[in-house]
Amino acid sequence: MDTDVLVVGEALIDIVTGEDGDRELVGGSPANVAVGLARQGHGTRLLTRVGDDERGRRIAEQIGRSGARLDERSFSGEPTSTARARLRADGSAEYDFAITWDVPAITADDLRGVRAVRAVHTGSIALFLEPGGVAVLETLRAARAAGAIVSVDPNIRPALVGDHAAALARFGEAAASADLVKLSDEDAHWLYPDLDDEEVLDEIAALGPRLVVLTRGAEGLLARGAHGLVEAAPLVVTVADTIGAGDAAMASLVSSALDDDRLFTSPDALEAALRRAAVTAGITVSRAGANPPTRAEVDARLG
Template sequence: MTRAPRAVRQTGRMDTDVLVIGEALIDIVESAEGDRELVGGSPANVAVGLARQGHAVRLLTRLGRDERGARIAAQIAESGAVVDEESWTDAATSTARARLRPDGSAEYEFAIDWAVPAASLDGTRVVHTGSIALFLEPGGSAVLEVLRRAADTGAALVTLDPNIRPALVGAHEVALARFAQAAASADLVKLSDEDAAWLYPGLDADAVLHQVAAYGPRVIVMTRGGEGAVGLGPGGVSAVDALAVTVVDTIGAGDAYMASLISSALDDPAIFEDAASFAAALRRAAVTAGITVSRAGANPPTRADVDERLR
């Protein structure tokens, strides 16, 4: 059953525009020239992308007190986002070994530890999560509870990107149930065509969008790589082409797209009610993701970069 709409709060000064909860790690990218270590993790990438769009962002994650953890924290801070003090742990910082396929996409091998303390929603306009953080225990259940609390109290908008990692999410029926529970608390859900194929094998894009909508979100977007994206929102189903660029690699593309959608919701809450605003948000997200895939690693653009490309 669809919940009553919750408006993005716009009065008063907010301590945090967005609370992002999820993994931050080091991507070890294999190439013919040798390994490169880059700061990554889907939620961390979203936090960076949002900060580069000019939003106040707090990242609740899990970082080791080691050189890799320090590198992650430095890059998060450089983007303008803030790492929550509760994120630090004595465990080693997590890693993901990324092997690039010929088409520029990546496959991953993870070494990750995930636990997260209770999160405060005070002064928060949006709470975002997804990826490993939603599925891997013991942190996954705590994350789900935060989403439920935000939805039940109306404290913040909830956004979600499942970003399925089959090796880490457990059995299909368990992961699907967790995704459905999280989506029931969400206002906006973004998933990739690969996520959709894993969650709902055999369903076409339109059927997936309507299936996810049945859980309760007001806006659902499915990205389709070079084929652009399709979304279900005000006015029904809308499609947008991908930005035409030379693809360097696709690491962080979906995260940049997600960050842009959240940014649009903060800038113009009408995306939940007005078809033209929703279409504009899809276009902006396509440009944001396109700029990202034209660069090496997860390196989302600034607001100025996107605005310039949209002119």
């Protein structure tokens, strides 16, 4: 299969603690995005870091079942990373991580040498945790030089990103190489505690991305594109949990960029893409774990 999208970032096992004990689910924000993109019908390759152990093989199998594939450089001799997720009363989760992160940088020549790589996505822990974070940043710059669509989701984990000034600087470097930045309202408030939502979008847009999207949970999505602000209402559902909701929205936005490059220039195309992302996220939160919908499921809800 040709690679439409290269996703670089962590794949791990979410250990979800509930009333009935622990459940182990494949997770990691970039891995969730890779699954979401594959379920939207895009050839997707994930460069990550997993152990050659039972958990790592489970991750590889689930990524493969989604239609994506692991880059052959993803396996290491270290144990597969984990994140213990504790669900709050509103269905959101907080995490305790056991993770190491180290991947090779991908060069512009690497990307040009793989047929049909049209987009590169990264973010989350992979962007901030060393030694792999520097390689990820280099990969973003190479992707921009190679003419790929570059997307970033900071998905801030305060316990892992270091001090605020360093994390903000790293995010700024990544955003400067990006065409599309998506972040949650929690990310925005952590990165820019003194700014409101619109000011955050303005601040990030000034770094260089053509489109900045803010997900706001039950308030829907807000974006700044070439022609100003565009909003989309959420899909109203009964929430099972919110694990993977932002990742599903991110995958949908990258999918929309691949489907129609007017996303970056047309308010109508952006509005349609935001609506699609809202529906994709809504379906995801209506079921347990990071389980993004297929393209057919999204199309059916959009009518």
